[in-house]
Amino acid sequence: GTGKTFLAGIIHSLSRRAKEPFIPIDIGTIPETLIESELFGYEKGAFTGARQKKKGYFELAHKGTIFLDELQNMNSNLQSRLLKVVEEKRFYPVGSSNPIEIDVRVICSTNMNIGQAVKEKRFREDLYYRLNQFTITIPPLRDRIEDIGFLAELFIRYFSSEMKKPLLFIDDDAIRFFQERPWPGNVRELKNVIRKAVVICDRDVIDLKLVRQTVEESRGLADMPVKTISAASSLMSLSEAEKIAIKKALEHTGGNKTKAAEILHITPKTLLKKIKNYSL
Numbered sequence: 001g002t003g004k005t006f007l008a009g010i011i012h013s014l015s016r017r018a019k020e021p022f023i024p025i026d027i028g029t030i031p032e033t034l035i036e037s038e039l040f041g042y043e044k045g046a047f048t049g050a051r052q053k054k055k056g057y058f059e060l061a062h063k064g065t066i067f068l069d070e071l072q073n074m075n076s077n078l079q080s081r082l083l084k085v086v087e088e089k090r091f092y093p094v095g096s097s098n099p100i101e102i103d104v105r106v107i108c109s110t111n112m113n114i115g116q117a118v119k120e121k122r123f124r125e126d127l128y129y130r131l132n133q134f135t136i137t138i139p140p141l142r143d144r145i146e147d148i149g150f151l152a153e154l155f156i157r158y159f160s161s162e163m164k165k166p167l168l169f170i171d172d173d174a175i176r177f178f179q180e181r182p183w184p185g186n187v188r189e190l191k192n193v194i195r196k197a198v199v200i201c202d203r204d205v206i207d208l209k210l211v212r213q214t215v216e217e218s219r220g221l222a223d224m225p226v227k228t229i230s231a232a233s234s235l236m237s238l239s240e241a242e243k244i245a246i247k248k249a250l251e252h253t254g255g256n257k258t259k260a261a262e263i264l265h266i267t268p269k270t271l272l273k274k275i276k277n278y279s280l
Helices: 004-013 035-040 076-088 114-119 125-131 145-162 172-179 186-200 208-232 238-252 257-264 268-277
Strands: 022-026 065-069 105-108
Touching: 004 022, 004 065, 004 105, 035 076, 076 125, 114 125, 145 172, 145 186, 172 208, 186 208, 186 257, 238 257, 238 268, 257 268
Parallel strands: 022 065, 065 105
Antiparallel strands: none
């Protein structure tokens, strides 16, 4: 949550490759049995279920940038394959004997000490030195408070555009409040707080009162699932839980169904149907 993917995207957007694809991949979220075919693609009939040819992420990123997050999750075979791709700038899709030439910038990230992993023989030394041409260390957000104002304004512009709202602004007191917070969830937490603030803001300025409210509610919602599941999971049905969530969203937005739908991540039309079904 320190903003690794965000920073990789900035590096891409400021480079000569900016008009080409930026492909972010979280290695840890792809099953080990699928990672090779996902990265390098496969030919029709290469394995059971391969009904048609599929391009891998490296081919899709041709002339652009591929960002490999959680690099430490690569097994030794995949590390060997990645080394060849980086050195030779070509690869073979699974089941193919024809190489594909690529021109790709490779950016990698990890949340562990890769140098230590090399010493412990858990990560290939040759791959480490091949990738480690330039290193950027990203400290937790609480240790770089000078970035908070820039990130807050960037997220406000993004979410204002996404929600088709007039461009909002944030006042200095709200920024100072953000800078005083510990942000255990780092950039991801800040982004979520800003999104909620943009949703509920009914003026053109996000002020201190609004961000205090948003942060407090976010902390409350973070605690809610554990308390609810442990105390009442056997007593409350899914429909009852949904009904309560809709009520809370409507109360929070003063009955504004469009804003309530945004909070619940459903369409206003779906919300109206559920309100009718639950006789709210």
